[in-house]
Amino acid sequence: MVFNSLSFLLFLAVSLGLHYLPLPWRVRKVNLLVASSLFYAAWNPLFLPLLWYAITLDYFLARALARAGTQRRKKALLMVSLVSNLGLLGFFKYGPFLADNANAFFQALGVPLVVPRMDVVLPVAISFYTFESLAYTIDVYRGHEKPWDSFLDFSLFLTFFPHLVAGPIVRPGDFLPQCTGERRASAPxxxxxxxxxxxxxxxxxxxxxxxxxxxxxxxxxxxxxxxxxxxxxxxxxxxxxxxxxxxxxxxxxxxxxxxxxxxxxxxxxxxxxxxxxxxxxxxxxxxxxxxxxxxxxxxxxxxxxxxxxxxxxxxxxxxxxxxxxxxxxxxxxxxxxxxxxxxxxxxxxxxxxxxxxxxxxxxxxxxxxxxxxxxxxxxxxxxxxxxxxxxxxxxxxxxxxxxxxxxxxxxxxxxxxxxxxxxxxxxxxxxxxxxxxxxxxxxxxxxxxxxxxxxxxxxxxxxxxxxxxxxxxx
Incomplete structure (x- = not known):
């Protein structure tokens, strides 16, 4: 589903209609989260669990970072986030590229070694939501942000469909505070x-x-x-x-x-x-x-x-x-x-x-x-x-x-x-x-x-x- 399509305009009209119903703010955030998940699943539903894995991992890692008693433990938790997020990004986005270059290198040296090449489909938006999620854990590690209490808010931060697929890359400190109070656009x-x-x-x-x-x-x-x-x-x-x-x-x-x-x-x-x-x-x-x-x-x-x-x-x-x-x-x-x-x-x-x-x-x-x-x-x-x-x-x-x-x-x-x-x-x-x-x-x-x-x-x-x-x- 792309912005320049009739299906998106219909999706937007329905989402806006639900957003402006006289419902509690929490319910309308749930509506936005469901709509954003459906928007992403319209590309390839098989990659939706990957997105939710990143959400769940970094939400709970950030909370553990805030409770960590020693700098060594904080560094270890941050490394879990870095390795997990960048590892998945590397596997899906750079795996075939690295295999091809390794094989070319071995061939140039005359080494009879072949690295298996896995042709995987690149999950939509993985480069964008990986950077957003990493910004959150790094900011919590540095003490620039406190871990967010609401799992719903954090999930909406990473899945919000307008910026999900190709940015802008949103910082947690710019988006999460907007989730605390009811959001309605004025007529202008x-x-x-x-x-x-x-x-x-x-x-x-x-x-x-x-x-x-x-x-x-x-x-x-x-x-x-x-x-x-x-x-x-x-x-x-x-x-x-x-x-x-x-x-x-x-x-x-x-x-x-x-x-x-x-x-x-x-x-x-x-x-x-x-x-x-x-x-x-x-x-x-x-x-x-x-x-x-x-x-x-x-x-x-x-x-x-x-x-x-x-x-x-x-x-x-x-x-x-x-x-x-x-x-x-x-x-x-x-x-x-x-x-x-x-x-x-x-x-x-x-x-x-x-x-x-x-x-x-x-x-x-x-x-x-x-x-x-x-x-x-x-x-x-x-x-x-x-x-x-x-x-x-x-x-x-x-x-x-x-x-x-x-x-x-x-x-x-x-x-x-x-x-x-x-x-x-x-x-x-x-x-x-x-x-x-x-x-x-x-x-x-x-x-x-x-x-x-x-x-x-x-x-x-x-x-x-x-x-x-x-x-x-x-």
């Missing part, structure tokens, strides 16, 4: 939530799937040979596609949660108007980047142990962040590139700020352009099915093409990709630090109404291949 909140749902579906269905995905798919298909214009068109198209796809999902999740009276954190803040790569990661997939910062980068030492250790910590964090996205070396390279970009930025920023022109409008625009260029090149490795395809596109972007390259798309398709991303960047630059509600407040009501009407018409009349949200595979 309900309308705003529905508006965010429409906006998110428009970004996903019309822009990502309808306009940009066909262009990106034609360039990143295995074995194709794009020319320089097509390579840039495909890279720019995917840059726009993944933003509209994932930011669209986040808007849907935030909007649907708001309809029930719950607040979820923002996940994107004009990332393509970022001034540098550190700024980019403060604006892109914020819930993941902040999780990696708080639970990986800072525990590794952050920037507290000298420049060399800081660069090492940055690179390790981004490499693991890339691996989190998928069990493939292309994702690791994508994360590694961002790690190198962050290191280069730390090295160059003190030198560049000595020049006064870098602080003006021209310098800021140049910073946005360089950041966007690096991000687009890195996206090639994220999107490509293998290294051969990735290097073919990157070389073509640099002007190195094979004889007979091209013929994958019309010049109009390339211009469409450039225009879409250009408009996207211009809008994000214009409203770079303006919250979305204030963006709508800044335009006349008739313009907002016209834009909403146009989006609804486009959604109703949109045609093409139904695509799952990109981050569902992670």
């Amino acid at each position: 909140q309900l309308l705003w939530g529905l508006l965010l749902l429409v906006l998110g579906l428009f970004e996903k269905t019309v822009l990502a799937d309808g306009l940009l995905a066909p262009v990106a798919d034609s360039v990143f298909a295995p074995g194709v040979r794009p020319n320089v214009w097509e390579a840039w068109g495909g890279a720019l198209a995917f840059s726009g596609q993944i933003f509209c796809d994932f930011a669209g999902y986040s808007l849907c999740a935030i909007g649907v949660a708001l309809c029930f009276g719950f607040q979820l954190p923002d996940n994107f803040k004009s990332p393509y108007a970022a001034l540098g790569f550190s700024d980019f990661w403060e604006r892109w997939h914020i819930s993941l980047s902040s999780w990696l910062r708080d639970y990986l980068y800072i525990p590794l030492g952050g920037n507290r142990k000298g420049p060399g250790r800081t660069y090492f910590n940055l690179l390790v964090t981004m490499l693991l962040g890339g691996l989190w996205h998928g069990a493939a070396w292309t994702f690791v390279v994508w994360g590694g590139l961002h790690g190198l970009f962050l290191i280069a930025e730390r090295l160059l920023r003190p030198r560049l700020t000595r020049f006064s022109w870098t602080k003006g409008t021209a310098g800021r625009l140049a910073g946005v352009a360089v950041t966007l260029l690096g991000v687009c090149v890195a996206w090639v490795f994220f999107r490509a099915p293998d290294f051969a395809s990735a290097f073919t596109v990157v070389k073509a972007m640099a002007g190195v093409t094979a004889a007979g390259a091209g013929g994958l798309m019309s010049r109009g398709d390339t211009l469409l990709a450039v225009a879409c991303l250009g408009v996207m960047v211009a809008c994000q630059w214009r409203f770079r630090d303006v919250p979305l509600p204030r963006v709508f407040e800044s335009v006349p009501w008739w313009a907002s109404a016209g834009a909403l009407t146009a989006m609804l018409v486009a959604l109703v009349t949109a045609s093409g291949v139904d695509r799952a949200f990109i981050y569902f595979q992670f």
Whole structure:
């Protein structure tokens, strides 16, 4: 069941109807928990027990952590949570990947050893709810959070269907306190939530799937040979596609949660108007980047142990962040590139700020352009099915093409990709630090109404291949 489906709209209508019945708050939380479990079971009911195992384990482990009399016992309990959660994630998500690489390594050494490869189905949302559950046990271990008394509340925290499948990755301290009091959306909140749902579906269905995905798919298909214009068109198209796809999902999740009276954190803040790569990661997939910062980068030492250790910590964090996205070396390279970009930025920023022109409008625009260029090149490795395809596109972007390259798309398709991303960047630059509600407040009501009407018409009349949200595979 995906947000861009009629079945979800029916599910949402029924869930909202039950939520606003004059029932006790505890009963309505049970209704939400049942609805969320059914939502997850609609993907694959066989993996529902795995989700409930994580819920039960970490709820009782956190309570045991709070009662532990010694630091040694607390560390042992935390290790149980880490090994259990990361072990299941590793088995389902990285088991085949590790087996394939081990076999390739043994073959290269000439060792007659074969590691059995188990082809397992990746449980939907396991990367997301694993990080949320780990954040809870780690925060309790650190003393930042107290173990939550209500098993019902904790279960709802991990299963709440708007953010369950692809985030935002919600922190326990942001969600659990909302469960203590009755949650009902006011009329303005309900309308705003529905508006965010429409906006998110428009970004996903019309822009990502309808306009940009066909262009990106034609360039990143295995074995194709794009020319320089097509390579840039495909890279720019995917840059726009993944933003509209994932930011669209986040808007849907935030909007649907708001309809029930719950607040979820923002996940994107004009990332393509970022001034540098550190700024980019403060604006892109914020819930993941902040999780990696708080639970990986800072525990590794952050920037507290000298420049060399800081660069090492940055690179390790981004490499693991890339691996989190998928069990493939292309994702690791994508994360590694961002790690190198962050290191280069730390090295160059003190030198560049000595020049006064870098602080003006021209310098800021140049910073946005360089950041966007690096991000687009890195996206090639994220999107490509293998290294051969990735290097073919990157070389073509640099002007190195094979004889007979091209013929994958019309010049109009390339211009469409450039225009879409250009408009996207211009809008994000214009409203770079303006919250979305204030963006709508800044335009006349008739313009907002016209834009909403146009989006609804486009959604109703949109045609093409139904695509799952990109981050569902992670």
